[in-house]
Amino acid sequence: MYESMDKRMSRSRRNPSSDEEASMEGNFGGLGPLKKGPWTSTEDAILVEHVNKYGEGNWNAVQKHSGLSRCGKSCRLRWTNHLRPNLKKGTFSQEEERRIIELHAKMGNKWARMAAELPGRTDNEIKNYWNTRVKRLQRTGLPVYPADVCLQVLNGSPESLNMGTLDNPDLQQRDNFEIPAVEFENLELNQRFLPYTPMLLEIPVNSMVKIGTDSSHSNSIMLPTMHLPKCLRGSETFPYLNGSAHTTFNQYMDYACEKIAEPFELSSSHDQFQMGVLPGSHALLNDNSSSSETSSGALKLELPSLQYSDTHRDSWGTPVSPLPSIECIDTLIQSPSTWQDHSEICSPRSSGLLEAVLYESQSLRNSKKDSSQWTSDPSVVPCDSMDSFSLDPCEKEWEMCGDPNSPLGHSAASVFSEYTPMSSRSLDEPKSVEAMMDWDIEPGTVSQISSKQVERKETPIQMDVFKPDASCSSGGRVKDKSICKDPIAMLLGEDFCSDY
DNA sequence: AAGTTCAGCAACCGCCTGATA
DNA sequence: GTATCAGGCGGTTGCTGAACT
Structure with missing residues (x-):
């Protein structure tokens, strides 16, 4: 069900070569320009150590404390998307996919909120999934939403009601559809x-x-x-x-x-x-x-x-x-x-x-x-x-x-x-x-x-x-x-x- | 076999918001 | 009231491997 970690790790971009890594690590110390691009395992380790020590937040302090040449944003992103515990990796299960569709029908592109509804999943993951999916469906001419999801959201099924208010503005608009x-x-x-x-x-x-x-x-x-x-x-x-x-x-x-x-x-x-x-x-x-x-x-x-x-x-x-x-x-x-x-x-x-x-x-x-x-x-x-x-x-x-x-x-x-x-x-x-x-x-x-x-x-x-x-x-x-x-x-x- | 296209993904960018001084 | 900063968020980019031609 899940994509193997081997496959993920084999992606060179995510796992730079040792030469690359060595040169990247030369950028430590927080003195040089902030590093961009793929994270190395060493950087990951440093970040994890920092978070374990100081906790999440105050990301800009990472550079000071650990000497990691990464901006706070980058650190936060790396942590939330890849390093934090309890992250689910791999492809989405059918149940998750279904949930994403429902959530998107209801919320629109509120990836963070959708991620909150999907434990272990990040907004970035969901966003990527959705964009890929939409592209695929668009190409094949398929509708983005299955009909029952539309109905569920539009009619306010118990499930969707449980999900809270309808936040998808377009959907709201249409829910109150009226012909002028x-x-x-x-x-x-x-x-x-x-x-x-x-x-x-x-x-x-x-x-x-x-x-x-x-x-x-x-x-x-x-x-x-x-x-x-x-x-x-x-x-x-x-x-x-x-x-x-x-x-x-x-x-x-x-x-x-x-x-x-x-x-x-x-x-x-x-x-x-x-x-x-x-x-x-x-x-x-x-x-x-x-x-x-x-x-x-x-x-x-x-x-x-x-x-x-x-x-x-x-x-x-x-x-x-x-x-x-x-x-x-x-x-x-x-x-x-x-x-x-x-x-x-x-x-x-x-x-x-x-x-x-x-x-x-x-x-x-x-x-x-x-x-x-x-x-x-x-x-x-x-x-x-x-x-x-x-x-x-x-x-x-x-x-x-x-x-x-x-x-x-x-x-x-x-x-x-x-x-x-x-x-x-x-x-x-x-x-x-x-x-x-x-x-x-x-x-x-x-x-x-x-x-x-x-x-x-x-x-x-x-x-x-x-x-x-x-x-x-x-x-x-x-x-x-x-x-x-x-x-x-x-x-x-x-x-x-x-x-x- | 080589070239092209596609899918998937990580990461960056810019904007926004809320907190704080 | 406002300036600054940190963090959050959504959009986009760019890279890689796989699939296809």
């Missing part, structure tokens, strides 16, 4: 175009957050937001899966890839999909796995990690896949039951983005059916109706009325961005929905929708999804929107769509 009333002032207008919007708006915010939790009964499965196959292929363990859950996940993966590939006449090969062979999908091609940016995103259960704003902001400069975003697939995967049972779509148990999207799609379809002015010819309707329904009229009407707000933007999109602080800094999440719906919303729309984000950061928000090439027609693939048709159908496949 001003964003609904033109709701009436919007309803003319999207009569289902109110229903969408009624979806409890919590259930948005709970995507993938309520319906993913097993092991709080949170799925990759991109590069799924690589996640699975790779040697990295999938942190939220084990045992049978993994099998189940693979089944979902197969199904998801099939469903993604079908409209594009692709095989369901994970590799093919991952490698970006999707015709015209330059976004996927560009989205190489080394990119830490989440280039697109539906709702991800990423709670505050305070280190991403800049990097994720960059992600807006990247092309957006013309395909339904992989996150959307994630969402679907996360709610496998909804694939099987339409009756559950609107059930409380499986509420969330999927339901919102499905509901929208369903409403669209119902509207299509009810509307006599729309042809029943499936080869014509979906795309055209989408265009006429959501693009031109809305766009024109919004322009005319000076109301740039997207109906959807009021609801899901804003909720998403509100609830996904880490990547929401980049406003990733909403775009997948709009992208799925193949909406062409003006850039101004977004800035108004996301007024909170705009206030939060001064950097102009760029949302590529609203760029001409960010919709279904991006990447030179298509102005031919017949390929896009109904995005939900595209996403789920006609089999499923015909059922609902």
Whole structure:
């Protein structure tokens, strides 16, 4: 379980050669400049002796008393991180990892406080672990927090209550989430175009957050937001899966890839999909796995990690896949039951983005059916109706009325961005929905929708999804929107769509 | 086999805070 | 009230070994 001490000691930096050590020790006496860099065993011994003699604290006195050419800070750090007794060394146990995730969800980057909750662990260790973990998850597109942890923290589970107050400011903010009333002032207008919007708006915010939790009964499965196959292929363990859950996940993966590939006449090969062979999908091609940016995103259960704003902001400069975003697939995967049972779509148990999207799609379809002015010819309707329904009229009407707000933007999109602080800094999440719906919303729309984000950061928000090439027609693939048709159908496949 | 990338880690840096003179 | 200092904390850097190409 623990990394062997041999391995640690073999690291030359931590254990300088005897020559190095000799030269370093020549720096003793406190007369020369303070030494920096790795500690030698001799220095360690001196420090330990000093602490045993004088106790902890008064670190600047170490230099005086022992002649160690180290600043007080360095001594304190060395002691607290490496020399003090009862330190646990080695890799974190699963229990510890779990605890760290919980604590971070609750506290944010309060490493020292987290360390206080983890006996034998130092803040530096925890910080390093977290940063490494976050990097890894980011790279694979996985959410930082498992869903159940989010729920636990947001809902205030007994455990998290025992941990004290919720100190993660972002989380607090989101816990008190409210959609500014001003964003609904033109709701009436919007309803003319999207009569289902109110229903969408009624979806409890919590259930948005709970995507993938309520319906993913097993092991709080949170799925990759991109590069799924690589996640699975790779040697990295999938942190939220084990045992049978993994099998189940693979089944979902197969199904998801099939469903993604079908409209594009692709095989369901994970590799093919991952490698970006999707015709015209330059976004996927560009989205190489080394990119830490989440280039697109539906709702991800990423709670505050305070280190991403800049990097994720960059992600807006990247092309957006013309395909339904992989996150959307994630969402679907996360709610496998909804694939099987339409009756559950609107059930409380499986509420969330999927339901919102499905509901929208369903409403669209119902509207299509009810509307006599729309042809029943499936080869014509979906795309055209989408265009006429959501693009031109809305766009024109919004322009005319000076109301740039997207109906959807009021609801899901804003909720998403509100609830996904880490990547929401980049406003990733909403775009997948709009992208799925193949909406062409003006850039101004977004800035108004996301007024909170705009206030939060001064950097102009760029949302590529609203760029001409960010919709279904991006990447030179298509102005031919017949390929896009109904995005939900595209996403789920006609089999499923015909059922609902 | 060589080069590149990645993961993990120790240590440093700068800022902040609280105590004390 | 303020200047100084010690300590704490979070962010970042840089190094190493391992894994990968």
